[in-house]
Amino acid sequence: MNNKMPSTVQEVLHHAVARYGKKTAIIDGERTLSFEEVNERSLRLAERLSGLGLQKGDIVAVQLPNSWEFAVTHLALARLGIVMVPVNLMYRQKELSFMFSFAHVKAVVTIDRWRGFNHAEMMESLQQIVPTLDYIIVVGERKGPRQYSFQTLLNDSGLSLADREGENPFPSPDDPMLIMFTSGTESDPKAVVHTYRTFIPAHLHNGQEYGLTADDVMLCLTPMGHMFSLPMILMGLYSGATQVMLSQFSVERVLDAFSQHGVTFCVAAPAHLIDMLKGTDETKEYPSKLRLVLTGGTKIPVWMVKSFRQRFCCDVAAQWGMTEIGAGSFTRPNDAAHLASDTVGRACPTGEICIFDENHQLLPNGKVGEIGFRGQSLFKGYYKNETATRQSMTEDGFFLTGDLGWKDDDGYIHYVSRKKDIINRGGLKVHAAEIEEALLMHPHIRQAAVIGIPDERLGERGCAIVSLKEGTTFSLEEMQQYLLEIGMAKYKLPEYLKISNELPTTASGKVSKGVLRKQYEQLEVK
Incomplete structure (x- = not known):
């Protein structure tokens, strides 16, 4: 790409504040934060975390719903060079004890209670199992005596808010930024390492391809802690878009957000869109300002794309990707309508996709094989697992994704299935x-x-x-x-x-x- 993108969070925030200042950056229920306030709160939280003793290279887990607190925590950790481990809100002690121990997590930022479950209490019990877990920071009112209140940390005036970002040691583009555990749909999860350089610039380029501008209002229905939505925080800040936070999905909440906030760009899994279609009346019109819905993560049903486009009068874009590569391919807003259901689009602007046979040899267009990806957003490797990293790569630097598909003559990728998702019934696939x-x-x-x-x-x-x-x-x-x-x-x-x-x-x-x-x-x- 010709135009150079920022490769640190500091650069993204400085750009956002200079351009968009007092414009609304985040809407979370009754609370709104301007771009200046997002910058100031993330800087303040970074100062407080530094005051606790957390420093560059430490690993901190975050288990929060989609919220302004999640966004500010993500930015604060990135400012300090602290490696963030986002974890699913549904994970409990069994999953977290493995992840926290494996990654030597030093602190966790969590919610007090969520949908009837006491997360703060669970984290306290994890301290007995994970010897490196020194700090528990709790969003909400109910916390234990040895836990820190997120809000109190932000309100504490005992530390200077001076912008120290010209000092060392602040992160460089090739420092680790994220450790993200794969979904583990096929086997035990691996821990994927992304640096600032692999995570930030490529996703900002993708945001331009989606057509994101300061006129957009974004809504992510998938969890912010997942690779599908996490990049949207920085994309929104860089483009000047307003981001609406919805902590829990329901058809009614989404429709309210569409009408109340004028959502123009929505990120959703196919399951969300199917629920919305089955939870609304096909004989009624649902007027909104929605221009684009970005969906993916699994094979996208043809009927769903057609029905959603018709009912909500918007474009639907299909995206394919994974934790290791981010958004590897997607359809663009000006693509022909049928491409969103027939394909998963063309390679992202900073990536390249090829199809390989079982011997890692390139296949011609039209032939089904394993999808391989290389490019700027490719992860640095699996944490503490060099063997798995090496086995996942071809000699010329393509990551073998485990997905089957084929490429047409126009460069569009047709997703078929996971390699392990084929049933061999008497030799018939x-x-x-x-x-x-x-x-x-x-x-x-x-x-x-x-x-x-x-x-x-x-x-x-x-x-x-x-x-x-x-x-x-x-x-x-x-x-x-x-x-x-x-x-x-x-x-x-x-x-x-x-x-x-x-x-x-x-x-x-x-x-x-x-x-x-x-x-x-x-x-x-x-």
Whole structure:
């Protein structure tokens, strides 16, 4: 790219304050913060954290909902060169004890209670297990006697607010900025290391491709702690857009935000969009200022794209990526409408995508193989796992993603499935994503996943696991008949059906296939 982007958070904030100053940067419920106030609060929190003894190179976990506190914490840590570990709000002691111990987490910023669960209390119990965990900083009113109040730290006037950012040691572009644990949908999670240089400039370029400007109002429905939404904080600050924080998803809350704040740009998982379609009336119009919805994380149903575009009068962009690479490809706002459902777009402006065979040889356009990525946003490696890092790369620097797809002559990537998401039924290959997309079109189904169940004769048979809309039913016979009626080949039909109240999901809204495989590996055939 010709135009040079900032590669530190300090540069992004200085740019934002100089250009947008008193304009509203964040709306969180009744609270609004200007660009100047976001800068000042993040600087103040950085000062307080430094006063506690936290310093460059320390590792701090953050377990917060989408909120102004999350954004300010993210910026404050980055200003100091402290490595942030964002963690899913649904994680409990089992997951966190592994992550905190593995990464030698020194402090955690968490919420006091969330949806009935006492996070502050859990963190206190983790201090007995994780010897490096010295500080617990709590957002909210209820904290333990040995914990620090986030609000008190911000309000404390005992430290100078002088801008010390000309002094050392402040972070350089190649210092580590983030350790992000992968979703672990297929196996135990790995810890991905991003530097300021791999995380910031490429995502700011992506923001320009999305068409973000100071006229935009952004809303992220996926968690800020996930790679899909985390870059949006810096994108919004750099472009001058206003960001609306929504701590919990519901169709009503999203519609209220659309109308109350004039949201123009929304980041959402397909599951969110499907819920919105099934929770609104197809005979009504829902007027809004929405211009673009960015979605991805899993195969995007054709019907969903068409229906959402029609009901909300906006463009829908498809994006493909992962923790290791950020947004690897996406459709642009001026792309033909069908490309958002047929493809996952073209490579991001600072990246390159090629398709490889099983011997890591390049495949021609139109041939299905493993998607490989290299570019500015490529991670530095897996934390404390050089072997996994080395095994994931080709000799010429492409990261092998584990996703299958093909590239057309115009450079658009057609996603097929995960490599491990193919059911081998007697030598016939069945892509689970194709069946899942069809099942999600059924009016009774909320969530759907298809996995392979070991079978002595055929190798594997398909098993569909679904959650249903309230008050509905669904049987194996209904499912098979429905799939046949829409033209599905008989050999692709799942031969088992399991109904679940709720399917386990990752932070980005993807169903956790690894969890389901473990749960149903001993499925009894009846």
